Amino acid sequence: MLTLLAQANITWHLLPLAAAISLVYNASRYEAPSRILQRAGKHFVMILFILAMILGVLIALSYQL
Amino acid sequence: MQEPQVNLKDPLIASVLAFLVPGLGHLYQGRLFKAVIYSVCIWSLFGYGMSLSGGKIFQYRGGPGKPRTELLSFVAQCGLGGPGLVAIIQGRRYRRLGEQVTTSLNEPISSSFEGSIELQQGEEDLDEVVTGTIELFPQVGQFGDPTIVGRIIGTFENGQTADYTLAEGTRLGPLLRNSPRRAVEADIVTKEGGNTIRSGRLKDASIPRSFWNWFAVPLSNFEEQELHRELGKYHELALVFTMIAGLLNVLAVWDAFDGPAYGYGLDSESDDDDTDSQQPSARSAEPETVGAST
Known part of the structure; x- marks a missing residue:
């Protein structure tokens, strides 16, 4: 699994990184496991969405360069 | 002041344990779910960063005459107190023993x-x-x-x-x-x-x-350049993984010391905004024991 990740495009490393950050951040904010998981899921999606937006902006700005 | 709804036991001991070994402080407090989350997430990030670099990304290269910029990444990484302390000890040993080739032995x-x-x-x-x-x-x-x-x-x-x-x-x-x-x-x-x-x-x-x-022993300047050459962009990736692991552990240490920042999840599940749970009404909700308590 780790080998696969290391050989994949570097962008895929974002997924475990975002998941770990979401989980730890929300674990430090809440105590109830269900709340932690729920919030972490939302934050995970939000991180990916924001980064996808930034990627889209960068692609648009570099179009036909 | 609101009475904590989880038993933090001795917060100082718990935070020191959490600093040294992510997850251990929460295990000491009986907060098993959090202990698992912190230990798995933080150790995984740190371990993956180390494995990407063959264990060479984590070291303390400070000391007299060394530029302070070399310490910046270490400051973030040493949020993991246990490995951080080992790296500082290794840095001191390295400065004392140097890189001398061994040409004589005391024992076979x-x-x-x-x-x-x-x-x-x-x-x-x-x-x-x-x-x-x-x-x-x-x-x-x-x-x-x-x-x-x-x-x-x-x-x-x-x-x-x-x-x-x-x-x-x-x-x-x-x-x-x-x-x-x-x-x-x-x-x-x-x-x-x-x-x-x-x-x-x-x-x-x-x-x-x-x-x-060999663990956490500082690299020489030449070895550092070789590592950059060998790893390329994965050098930065390994650095980011280990630094984020260290920074995340700061959150874990504070959680072990002072409990969860926003509350105990007793407010309405439909609340989506983080700020809502910071309201006094949420923190002063009817006490309910979550996690371990005695």
């Missing part, structure tokens, strides 16, 4: 061995990989200086037995270096008619280095 060494043997046999040269055991002994050299001699007993790749004597002047790589293998340089001697003749040498030979003598 017997260790597993890997390397090639180059022998000049008449017109044909032998150059074969051998694995086995190496025995090194301290000895007084012919000019009265301490030196190292030794013997290799092993097998070649074709199954043939190898048994060779190592000449005076055998050298071992530095005791401390950020590599799990320690280089061995030696000439091979054979006896012919009562005379000792140097008939070959070891090539790319090494013995294992103990974990304590």
Whole structure:
């Protein structure tokens, strides 16, 4: 699994990184496991969405360069 | 002040444990779910960053005369207190012992061995990989200086037995270096008619280095440049993973010391905004024990 990740495009490393950050951040904010998981899921999606937006902006700005 | 709804036990002890080993402080407090989250997430990030770099990304290169910019990444990484303290100790050992090649021993060494043997046999040269055991002994050299001699007993790749004597002047790589293998340089001697003749040498030979003598040992400037060259962008990736692991542990330490920042999840599940749970009404909700309590 780790080998696969290391050989994949570097962008895929974002997924475990975002998941770990979401989980730890929300674990430090809440105590109830269900709340932690729920919030972490939302934050995970939000991180990916924001980064996808930034990627889209960068692609648009570099179009036909 | 609101009474905590989880038993933090001794917050100071818990935070020190959480700082040294992510997850341990929460385990001490009986908050098993959080202990699992913190330990799995933080150790995974740190371990993956280390594995990407072959264990060479984590080190303390500070000290007198060193630029402070070299410390910035370490400051983030050492949010993991246990490995951070080990790195500081290793940095001090490295500055004290340096990178001197070992040319004398206080006591014999017997260790597993890997390397090639180059022998000049008449017109044909032998150059074969051998694995086995190496025995090194301290000895007084012919000019009265301490030196190292030794013997290799092993097998070649074709199954043939190898048994060779190592000449005076055998050298071992530095005791401390950020590599799990320690280089061995030696000439091979054979006896012919009562005379000792140097008939070959070891090539790319090494013995294992103990974990304590390589983990978190600082890289030299040359080794650091080589690591950049070998890893390319993965050098930065490994650095980011280990730094984020350290920074995330700061959150875990504070959680162990002061409990969850926003509350205990007793407010309405439909609340989506983080700020809502910071309201006094949420924090002062009817106490309900979540996690371990006594």
